[in-house]
Amino acid sequence: MAALTEDIAAMAPEDAPAIRLRGVRNQFGAQVVHDGLDLDVRRGEVLGVVGGSGTGKSVLLRTIIGLQIPAAGEIELLGEKIEAGRGEMATRKLQGRFGMMFQDGALFSSLTVAQNIMAPMREKGGIPKALMHELALLKINLVGLPPNAADKFPSQLSGGMRKRASLARALALDPQVVFLDEPTAGLDPIGASNFDMLIRDLQRSLNLTVVMVTHDLDSLVAICDRIAVLLDKKVTVGTMAELVANPHPWIQEYFHGPRARAAFETPGLEDRHGEGDVP
Numbered sequence: 001m002a003a004l005t006e007d008i009a010a011m012a013p014e015d016a017p018a019i020r021l022r023g024v025r026n027q028f029g030a031q032v033v034h035d036g037l038d039l040d041v042r043r044g045e046v047l048g049v050v051g052g053s054g055t056g057k058s059v060l061l062r063t064i065i066g067l068q069i070p071a072a073g074e075i076e077l078l079g080e081k082i083e084a085g086r087g088e089m090a091t092r093k094l095q096g097r098f099g100m101m102f103q104d105g106a107l108f109s110s111l112t113v114a115q116n117i118m119a120p121m122r123e124k125g126g127i128p129k130a131l132m133h134e135l136a137l138l139k140i141n142l143v144g145l146p147p148n149a150a151d152k153f154p155s156q157l158s159g160g161m162r163k164r165a166s167l168a169r170a171l172a173l174d175p176q177v178v179f180l181d182e183p184t185a186g187l188d189p190i191g192a193s194n195f196d197m198l199i200r201d202l203q204r205s206l207n208l209t210v211v212m213v214t215h216d217l218d219s220l221v222a223i224c225d226r227i228a229v230l231l232d233k234k235v236t237v238g239t240m241a242e243l244v245a246n247p248h249p250w251i252q253e254y255f256h257g258p259r260a261r262a263a264f265e266t267p268g269l270e271d272r273h274g275e276g277d278v279p
């Protein structure tokens with residue numbers, strides 16, 4: 001505890017990691033999902049999170065944003081401690097500094113796209129209604145949706161458009177960190193590639209830190225700076241080159257299997273951009 005605080009105090013804020021986990025333990029009854037898990041996410045990086053089914057990727061994201069309180073360990077998000085009962089002031093301070101795109105998009109089906117994007121603004125409060133609408137239109141443009149998407153309901157959009165709307169909502173409050181849970185799941189390869197490109201473009205232009213759970217090896221190759229592999233209740237982090245050389249059997253199988261070979265052989269993201277589902 002003291003060591004962690006001293007570590008952080010010694011670092012200039014811009015050098016401090018965006019996210020820092022130490023000794024995190026998550027368990028549900030007798031099932032231990034994470035134990036002694038340490039992780040640093042650097043500011044401005046795209047970190048991919050992979051791991052076998054049920055290894056706790058979604059639980060990890062939920063823990064970082066405070067939706068899941070760990071049984072043990074410390075978590076800091078943008079210098080703020082994430083802990084149970086940290087009070088409304090602390091919660092409000094963090095609100096808007098991160099955005100989350102849930103696995104299934106999780107848009108409110110009874111609200112239009114613009115209303116969905118305005119929902120976090122309403123919750124935060126203090127933004128005049130007309131300005132909220134203007135801001136929603138800006139976000140809609142930012143994620144490459146046409147202006148007429150604003151008044152559509154989620155059910156009236158294609159899967160790819162719903163993903164973009166969901167991303168627009170995650171960006172509603174101009175966050176510094178964005179969490180994406182399986183953002184390209186359910187998209188065809190070209191749609192997925194275009195969505196990867198969008199994430200990369202936004203990350204660069206908005207200087208975002210992105211943490212992305214994905215099963216999509218193409219996404220890992222195309223846009224991730226580093227990859228965190230959930231293994232044995234902890235994470236092993238490295239660049240693609242480092243992980244390819246890692247002898248752990250699961251990593252070997254994952255990064256040397258037929259799907260991995262196909263991903264490595266696919267042309268680079270920039271080469272693939274320009275086709276497909278962008279509305």
Ligand SMILES: Nc1ncnc2c1ncn2[C@@H]1O[C@H](COP(=O)(O)OP(=O)(O)OP(=O)(O)O)[C@@H](O)[C@H]1O
Nearest residue numbers: 028031033051052053054055056057058059060213
């Ligand atoms: N609220 C909860 N109550 C009880 N068990 C839970 C809860 N949330 C998650 N779990 C369990 O924790 C484990 C990790 O779940 P999690 O959803 O994080 O896995 P995952 O790595 O994201 O899996 P997948 O790749 O299949 O989506 C699973 O065994 C799951 O059943």
